[in-house]
Amino acid sequence: MKARQRDGGNEGQSDERSLSRRRSILSYFHLAASLSPYLWCFGALIVALLLSAAVGAVSIPPLDVARLLLSRVLPVAADVPDSFTTILFDIRLPRVVLTALTGAALAGSGAAYQGLFRNPLADPYLLGVASGAGLGAVVAMAIQWPSSALSFFAVPMAAFTGAVLTALLVYSLARVGRTTPISTLILAGVAVGAFMTSVSTFLMLRAQGELRRAINWMLGGFALGGWSPVVAVLPEIVLGLGVLILVSRPLNVLQFGDDQARQLGLNVDRVKRVVIIAASLTTAAAVAFSGIIGFVGLAVPHLIRLMWGGDYRRLIPLSIIGGAAGLLLADLIARTVLAPQELPVGVVTALIGAPFFVWLLRRAKQQAFW
Amino acid sequence: MLSLHSITIRYHRRTILRDITFDVNAGEVTALIGPNGVGKSTLIRAISGGVPIAGGRVLANDHDLLRLPIEQRARLVAVVPQAVHLPEAFTVEETVLMGRTAYLGWLGRETAADLNIAHAAMARTCVTELAARRIGELSGGEQQRVLIARALAQSAKILLLDEPTAHLDLKHQAGILSLVRELAKNEGFAILIALHDLNLAAMYADRVALLSNGALVALGAPPDVLTAEQLSPVYGLSISVYEHPANGGPWVMADSR
Numbered sequence: 158m159k160a161r162q163r164d165g166g167n168e169g170q171s172d173e174r175s176l177s178r179r180r181s182i183l184s185y186f187h188l189a190a191s192l193s194p195y196l197w198c199f200g201a202l203i204v205a206l207l208l209s210a211a212v213g214a215v216s217i218p219p220l221d222v223a224r225l226l227l228s229r230v231l232p233v234a235a236d237v238p239d240s241f242t243t244i245l246f247d248i249r250l251p252r253v254v255l256t257a258l259t260g261a262a263l264a265g266s267g268a269a270y271q272g273l274f275r276n277p278l279a280d281p282y283l284l285g286v287a288s289g290a291g292l293g294a295v296v297a298m299a300i301q302w303p304s305s306a307l308s309f310f311a312v313p314m315a316a317f318t319g320a321v322l323t324a325l326l327v328y329s330l331a332r333v334g335r336t337t338p339i340s341t342l343i344l345a346g347v348a349v350g351a352f353m354t355s356v357s358t359f360l361m362l363r364a365q366g367e368l369r370r371a372i373n374w375m376l377g378g379f380a381l382g383g384w385s386p387v388v389a390v391l392p393e394i395v396l397g398l399g400v401l402i403l404v405s406r407p408l409n410v411l412q413f414g415d416d417q418a419r420q421l422g423l424n425v426d427r428v429k430r431v432v433i434i435a436a437s438l439t440t441a442a443a444v445a446f447s448g449i450i451g452f453v454g455l456a457v458p459h460l461i462r463l464m465w466g467g468d469y470r471r472l473i474p475l476s477i478i479g480g481a482a483g484l485l486l487a488d489l490i491a492r493t494v495l496a497p498q499e500l501p502v503g504v505v506t507a508l509i510g511a512p513f514f515v516w517l518l519r520r521a522k523q524q525a526f527w
Numbered sequence: 528m529l530s531l532h533s534i535t536i537r538y539h540r541r542t543i544l545r546d547i548t549f550d551v552n553a554g555e556v557t558a559l560i561g562p563n564g565v566g567k568s569t570l571i572r573a574i575s576g577g578v579p580i581a582g583g584r585v586l587a588n589d590h591d592l593l594r595l596p597i598e599q600r601a602r603l604v605a606v607v608p609q610a611v612h613l614p615e616a617f618t619v620e621e622t623v624l625m626g627r628t629a630y631l632g633w634l635g636r637e638t639a640a641d642l643n644i645a646h647a648a649m650a651r652t653c654v655t656e657l658a659a660r661r662i663g664e665l666s667g668g669e670q671q672r673v674l675i676a677r678a679l680a681q682s683a684k685i686l687l688l689d690e691p692t693a694h695l696d697l698k699h700q701a702g703i704l705s706l707v708r709e710l711a712k713n714e715g716f717a718i719l720i721a722l723h724d725l726n727l728a729a730m731y732a733d734r735v736a737l738l739s740n741g742a743l744v745a746l747g748a749p750p751d752v753l754t755a756e757q758l759s760p761v762y763g764l765s766i767s768v769y770e771h772p773a774n775g776g777p778w779v780m781a782d783s784r
Contacts, residue, residue, distance in 0.1 A: 275614075403634065403635075406631075407628075407635065409617070409621075409625070410628050412614035412617070413613070413614060413625070414612065415577075416572065416575075416577045416608070417606075418628075419575070419576055419577060419597060419601075420575045420577070420601060420604075420605070421601055421625055421626060421628040421629065421677075421681070422597055422598045422600065422601025422602065422628045422629025422630075422681070423597070423629075424596075424598070466616055467614070467616030468616055468617065468621070
């Protein structure tokens with residue numbers, strides 16, 4: 158032991174140096190983490206918003222975007238070309254806002270599902286809930302609605318029904334006695350999700366015309382334009398996410414298990430029902446207009462958990478802000494890598510998210526943290 | 528204060544416990560003993576509403592406990608579970624504050640009064656210094672103290688403890704059980720505690736309830752229940768009971784080795 162120490166004297170020193178460097182990096186990390194997490198997430202969201210609004214076939218300098226936006230709320234004149242105004246407010250902003258809402262919805266409901274199932278790997282996509290919502294939406298799209306206004310209402314409602322039923326089905330399939338182990342939960346979610354997706358695909362291929370559009374939608378493209386999809390999803394997402402923020406303390410109590418939560422005086426069944434309905438409503442609204450986008454609901458809450466811990470009172474609101482920023486950035490990549498061609502954003506999130514998921518699985522296996 | 532009236536519990540058509548009747552008095556520690564799997568934990572879970580009962584009633588301060596809404600139950604009876612599978616995310620203070628769940632409105636806002644009650648509970652179980660630590664990183668004894676503090680924060684005068692000393696060393700066993708005894712003696716709690724260690728039951732309990740084959744077979748002061756004649760058939764081996772050299776109480780030993 159002594160001899161090894163003497164021989165390795167130099168090595169030891171350089172080890173020490175790299176250790177202290179690592180420590181100083183860590184201390185920066187802690188400093189960053191101790192700064193208000195909300196500032197960080199909002200900062201990321203604002204940057205992502207400005208970039209998304211700026212980049213496109215016609216690029217608008219981010220400063221002009223900021224100036225144009227400010228000119229709408231403050232009495233300042235925006236000294237920019239008129240064409241920018243049209244592009245920004247009629248084309249780009251609707252899409253940016255829809256993307257942000259979708260990201261917020263997926264990450265917020267992902268965090269809530271993780272709390273509900275006491276499982277950090279739950280996510281609307283892996284649970285099959287997104288596919289269930291998708292099937293509901295496709296069924297609604299397959300029906301010839303007498304008016305487009307009615308179909309605007311019917312598609313999210315059908316998606317919501319599909320999402321709730323799928324969540325309940327997966328949960329009951331995954332239950333082993335009084336627990337829901339991660340393995341059965343993910344297996345049940347993937348199996349049910351695959352089934353739902355194939356039924357959707359079958360329906361889409363059988364029907365002609367109208368549903369062709371749905372194929373593109375299924376892969377997670379923001380195909381619809383204008384402000385009307387934003388107006389259609391806004392109430393559901395705001396309502397769903399609002400409820401999820403309100404139940405964040407009960408979700409904390411639930412982390413101790415159903416038995417302890419009941420003994421502490423929590424109406425466990427009611428809380429679970431509220432979370433399933435609110436999270437499914439949120440997911441369904443996102444899926445109904447933006448398609449099935451995976452891994453946002455997994456990756457974003459996870460990064461936030463790593464940075465700022467697993468207290469749901471903080472995790473859910475931060476995931477909502479972070480999810481909006483994250484999906485905006487993913488969409489930015491989807492629009493730019495093959496420009497002028499556009500990738501479906503679901504392809505980008507899966508390309509980034511799936512390896513992240515694998516990394517999480519391996520990490521989880523080492524730490525056995527469930 | 529807490530009385531069980533012919534509690535019967537069935538699970539998958541099998542009768543786990545039948546016709547269990549006894550009282551847990553204020554100011555006393557009642558120990559629930561019996562072989563592994565006899566249903567000690569099940570009985571505690573049933574009293575707290577975690578397992579449905581097939582028959583009987585639980586009265587807590589003359590309220591039919593299992594008919595009360597879940598919040599009101601938690602204000603009458605607090606449960607200290609075994610310190611296993613605790614989530615990692617929460618600090619000691621946050622955990623103890625969860626004891627106030629039954630008193631919060633549906634928005635779940637904790638008030639200064641809730642915080643004071645939680646702090647008093649933490650002081651009572653000597654975990655004040657640990658307030659900012661995460662429960663996941665504490666030792667078993669510390670975790671158990673935190674869980675007792677959480678139960679005290681419920682401001683319920685009936686405490687149920689499920690094997691609180693199961694994974695603790697001698698010193699921590701003594702620490703936890705002395706605390707439990709003080710709570711009964713000095714503050715008038717009615718305490719029911721499941722224990723598998725008969726000598727700990729002998730030392731710390733005022734009364735002992737012996738379960739065997741789903742029935743209550745003996746109830747009384749430790750010297751009356753912890754006898755070779757009663758214990759040997761229940762545990763299915765030859766048991767001798769001596770006089771404890773230090774405190775004169777019963778001292779239980781298995782004869783074979």
